[in-house]
Amino acid sequence: MFEQGEYGGVRAAAGRSVRTRLWDRVAASDPGLLRLVAGLRTVGAIALALAVLALLGSDVTHLVAGAMAAMVATFAIREKLRGPQAVTLALGLPVALASVSLAALLASRVLLGDVFFVVLIFCAVYGRRFGDRGTALGLIGFQLYFVSLFVGASVSDLPELYRAVAVAFGCSALVRFAIVPATPTGILQRLRQAFRARMAQLLSSQSELLATDPDGLGKVLEDMREGTARLHETALMIQSRLDEGSFDAATTRSVQRRVAEAEIAVERLGLLLLTARSARRADTLTLHLPGAPTPSLGGLPGTDEAVELLRRDLSALRELVLRPPAEARGTALSHLRNRLLGYRDEENLPPASAAVQDVFRSVGETARAVMGLRIALDGPQDETDDSPATARSREELDTEDAAIEAGEEAEPEAEPSGLRRPTTRAAVQVAIGSSLAIVGGELLSAQRWYWAVLTCWIVFLNTASTGEILVKGYRRLLGTVFGVVAGIGLAGLVGQHTWTAFGLVLLLIFAMFYTAPLSYTLMSFFVTAMLGLLYTLLHTYSMSVLLLRVEETALGAACGVVAAALVLPVHTDRRTNELLDTVLERLLDVTEGAVDQLSGGHAVDLLDRARDLDQAVGDLRSATQPLTHPITPLRTRRDTARYVVALLETCAYHARSLAATAELLPAHPSIAADPRLRGAVRRTVRNIEALAARVADRHAGAEVETGPSIASLLEYDAHGAPRYGRVTDRVLRHLERLDEAVAGLARPLGVPVAAPKR
Incomplete structure (x- = not known):
């Protein structure tokens, strides 16, 4: 009865069509279908331009010129809204015609043509300082000059060349706005599907951890690392495009919060699963550092019934993630959702060890995050079959959403001027x-x-x-x-x-x-x-x-x-140091702001700060590619760069978790401010400041402090009762891991470690 009632829904769900499963794979591999749209648009514009020019009787030379012009007119446009795209495309046509004209006129004047080409290149690169439109127009100007040189255009060819370029731009516009349209709302919809598919893939990798043997652990951990990184990438893509949709400010912040919560919940579930199978608490760094030492595995503690139930619950959670709202209605899936959400209540946990019960609680928290994400993205859901636990979760989500206010506008950062400006320097170079x-x-x-x-x-x-x-x-x-x-x-x-x-x-x-x-x-x-x-x-x-x-x-x-x-020159060391300083500065902002709010301080815009931190870590990861490239002969330096980036990703995860918890404080009935948290974070804040000072000045006398673990604050009192509630316990766990990761940065960054103070 149990199999056919609640878990029969999972078996029925397993019969999802091949087409749906294939589409989920495509959505996960190409979030938002951005690469597919770019390829189809470009190929469509070229094919249409070739067809029109062939009907007009153009020769092969001008067919090639039209094809290349159509390609440039399509990929050069970078704005995300249709209106600005149309304006840039319209401005690009006269720029393109002027560029091919000058290339043809100067073809016979070698020296003058070379000088003009260099000036054009300078202007095209300098135009990046004016944003996406300046970048696009500069790119069109340079590439069409190149097209004219490629086909060997002369002054007598200009009428035919004008026609080919005009047809190319017209076909590019037709394909962009009519044949292969991509609106911000549609892209966001597809990114949401990609997030759901990638979350399901990560859950599949985590469920493999239940039964894997020590020999297969390395492969499972690698899949989990890749899945975690891919999910985080999609979360950032969603958050970067929220301002371009049709959402109001409150809805935008609600979606931003729910995406962050879902990402944090599923990553924490993986850590708890790894901890439950390990001899000791799993290190967060394991999920961020390729090649990290694998923990020693034992059997999952608990009864066979509890382990089997956990396996089926992970499968059910994955199905809830994958099911779109239109297919998620039905008694069987509602019962699954109710059961998973029930794990948030202590009395609904199955008999098992403390570590396994933590995994079940995390399954419940992840189910709540999935429900919150559905409500934020798809609107109100069917409440007919809600259990008391589900109704309570809905009330919490509604209260949190009601408390959301639009964040303050961030002040633009001051840009360097003159040759220190990146666009000017790049243009000269x-x-x-x-x-x-x-x-x-x-x-x-x-x-x-x-x-x-x-x-x-x-x-x-x-x-x-x-x-x-x-x-x-x-x-x-x-x-x-x-x-x-x-x-x-x-x-x-x-x-x-x-x-x-x-x-x-x-x-x-x-x-x-x-x-x-x-x-x-x-x-x-x-x-x-x-x-x-x-x-x-x-x-x-x-x-x-x-x-x-x-x-x-x-x-x-x-x-x-x-x-x-x-x-x-901007040497790699200088570039990475600048970005590392930015990461540490933003890590400090998120950590101090989150802990201050959790301690009873005033509310600040923590999720935007966390997103800025994630972006800074991503920029640093890209900048270290020359150091981490497989062919680099500096193996020790490569390993150090990877280790530092992995530690910073670990810090960002815990800071993001603190920010997400702090954001719940104003509306969540079970979370209360605890002033004692300020004391727990003081050493971590001082250590981040010491690292930043050392990065900015190698001769600075800053030192990293060590001392008693923050875990010591989690000990039980003389009567066996925990000194803090479960939420504060979780906050302190994140602070402990953040403190350890920050202290771990001292060695690779060459910062001295002070002796523990008595």
Whole structure:
């Protein structure tokens, strides 16, 4: 009866259609379908432009120019709202026409043309300081100048070229706004589905932990680390797009809170599962540091019935996560939800060890977080079959939402001026690097020198230090070498079949845009293979041309690295130190603000602070890529960088958990302020300040303090009763782990550790 009643719903749910399961996998692999939309838009715009130009009788040269212009007009637009996108696209057309005109007019005046190209490059990079529109217009101007050089346009070709560019922009607009539209609300809807799918994948990895043996633990932990990181990535994507939707301020903050709660709840569930199977409490660092030592595993303590029940409850929780609201109605699923939420009450816990009961409580808290996320995103839910525990959870969620107020506007940070401004510095660097690339490129080839300039330009995009430029140049060169081999094979395959070649070009362009956020090397591979086909279409293909492409790419990358290293350089150490200082500053803001609120202080906008902290950690992780790259010869430095980033991710998780708990304080009936928490966090705050002082000045005399563990505050009194309530106990646990992680940063950052004070 029990199997068919409550858990029969899970078995029925297992019969979800193959199409639904496949869609969940796609949503999880491509959050918001952003890569798919980018690829479809670009390919659609190119295909439509080719069709229109073919009907107009354009020759192959202008078909290639129109295809490349359509690609640029599509990927250059970065605004997220449709109105600004339309304005930028409209402004881009005259910029594109002016760019191809000047390229054609200056084609016969080599020196003047080279000087103008360098000035254009400077202006295009400098335009980034004006936001997405400035970036897009600069990109259009540079790329269309390159297109004109690529097809060898002359003044007599300009009327046909104008027509090809105008058709390309018109087709790009039609595909963007009519054929493959993407509204902020629709993207947010798909991101929500991706969050749900990735959360379910993480729960599946966690459930494998129940039965895995010690030999298989490494694989399960790796899956959990990857799942945790992917879920966090999706949470940040949702939070970054909330302001662009149609939500009001209160709803935006409600969604922001519920997403954070769900992410924290499922990560904590994984930690408690690992703790229940370990000989001691699991270290949070295990879920953030690849290759971290695996804990010693034992059997899950408790009866077989409790273990089996936990396994089925995790499966039920995963099903509740996956089910969209339209499919989540029904008595069986309602009973599952009620049962899971009942674990939040002490009397509903099954007989088991304390560690296993903690896991059951966490299952209940995760179910509550899932219900809160559903209410925030999908509106009120069916309350017909609510149990008392479910009704109580709804009341708590309603009270919390009623207490939400719009946060204050953050003051914009002061930007550096002059050559200290990143856009100005990058513009000077890329202009000088491009000048070197032009000189060297023309020595290699008087006709195709612009490949070196293009590579020099590209390695500066989205990079901020010499190390990042070096790694990007290496990846581009590697992708180009393999792309040349593929281009040779494809060119021989298609021969003179024009439309077959165009069809393969479209496939390669889609692959280029779909893989761009995942692997720069793969993207470069598809670009180079595509160019081999374009040269075939223009009847300029030869082995020497593709080999020249490799030489020009290597030269352009080298010129970019030289310019970055010698002209207003930003060394990787300096860049990472600046970002590390930002992370520590924001960690201090979140920790102090959360503990002050939990101690009875005034309320502040903690979730926005936590999001800023997460963003700062993400920026630092990206900036350390040159240090953590697999080919780096500095193995010790690579391991140190990975360890520091993993410790900071651990700190961010505990700070985010403290912030989420503090946000509940004004409305949650079971959470009361505890002034004693201020004393528990003093040492941690001083240690964060000491780390920040040492990062800012290597000669600073700051030291990290050690002392009694915060866990000592959790001991039972003489009568065997806990000194704090369960919520305060959890807060202190987070403070303890945060304190340990902060102290752990002392050794890799070279900060002295003071002897414990008596």
